[in-house]
Amino acid sequence: MLLPKKGRYTFKVEQYQCNVRKMLRFSFLVNMMLSSADYHSSERGFGTDYLNAHGKTWVLSRLAVEMMRIPSRHEIIAVETWVEKVHPLFTNRNFRMTVDSTGEVLGWGRSVWAMIDTTTRHPENLLEVKNGTIMEFVVEPDSPDFLEVPISKPVRVQMEDISMAREVPTFFSDVDFNGHINSMRYVDHILDTFPLSWHRENNIRRLDIAYVAEGRPEIPIRIYKNVLQENPEDNSTDYGFKIHQKLPENQEETEACRLRLRTIPLIP
């Protein structure tokens, strides 16, 4: 059976995934997107199970998510995901989030992935893996499945004058199936730099993540935070975050990832 190029996966917004405003927490939204990417690639023979058995794995390099509306408790959302383009050393994967029953578009995502050799950590040529059959799943612009993604590409923010917001120890619950710091926990940790009162009065409009190096477990992360700019046209604020770890072997601060958060106050 030839699978359709696009995947579509539904998720119910569970009560215990919600914040104090009974809306889906952004870390769980990112989680649903990454799980959809996992299902889509696994079903098509390019999942981490297959790759790990062949000494390779996917590495998420960049991610951008932009939401018009954050879904609420008990809503069922559909995450559509597809491959936009395959380059030798990376691939572009897109996302659309809708309400399952009505098709209301909630938001969009763009991501960039590399494939690496798990021993050497060197990138693989995607066109050589499985004889380049990944190309079969690219949704070309002339395909009836094609969707124009109306959000800009993931950014890697430039940050000057950074100051440390917080140092946070990392534990078992921060670690993912790969043995690295879980992507969704970075999102939690940067959102945790805002007090609960702020979360009651602000929505997240967009998140950009640029991964630099895998986070090492059981080493504290240092969160640097700054206001990047205020955007008068929609009253939004852009915050920049850099996540560092001080590695024990050389006591040097190493960057793990960089994030940008665009937020909008509920009452303008």
Added chain:
Amino acid sequence: MLLPKKGRYTFKVEQYQCNVRKMLRFSFLVNMMLSSADYHSSERGFGTDYLNAHGKTWVLSRLAVEMMRIPSRHEIIAVETWVEKVHPLFTNRNFRMTVDSTGEVLGWGRSVWAMIDTTTRHPENLLEVKNGTIMEFVVEPDSPDFLEVPISKPVRVQMEDISMAREVPTFFSDVDFNGHINSMRYVDHILDTFPLSWHRENNIRRLDIAYVAEGRPEIPIRIYKNVLQENPEDNSTDYGFKIHQKLPENQEETEACRLRLRTIPLIP
């Protein structure tokens, strides 16, 4: 339409819900059980949406989960849940976890819930809410749906000689839709007192939680931990945990909950 007394809800074990051994993290398992309780009660007219609109809410008082096997990445599990008994001031809800496709029994759960008035925080008489119609959903021992739950009731451990393992600040990501510390985060926090190396070599067999008072956000929790006993018959170890908060208004340590964890080494 008269709904069946028992509810059955399926969940796929997502990659990003897994620990470093590619098995479902216990906090997400508890999450799935509580979500199933939420769906079951909501569908039958006793969910938090209905109750909150009438100034009431459910409060989880005790929970016990015992697992023969922890499911792995990409397995689809079914959580069955039903009401075993309704007393005036509390109700017993049971759980069975199986593999969706094969019916393999993975584990069992028991829980005790109270209903409170959200203003006075006083318990409600469950037999008076909606004219006691909750009784319609009790699975009686003579029902064909009846399942004997082969695990003991949730315990509230007695702990002497406790010592503080860790003080942990609490942030936005620790807070649930009710504005209290999220039940699943307590599970994460106690599991985080074990190093990653321990998690690579031990399984969780059973967890008991007894809630004492709702955890207050943005106040650190103090985790007290002790070995309760070693069980030579299956080589398991019982750990006791008490979670306290030092409340700012009186600087007194107040107990939020008490947990017991039974663990088994992978290599006996």
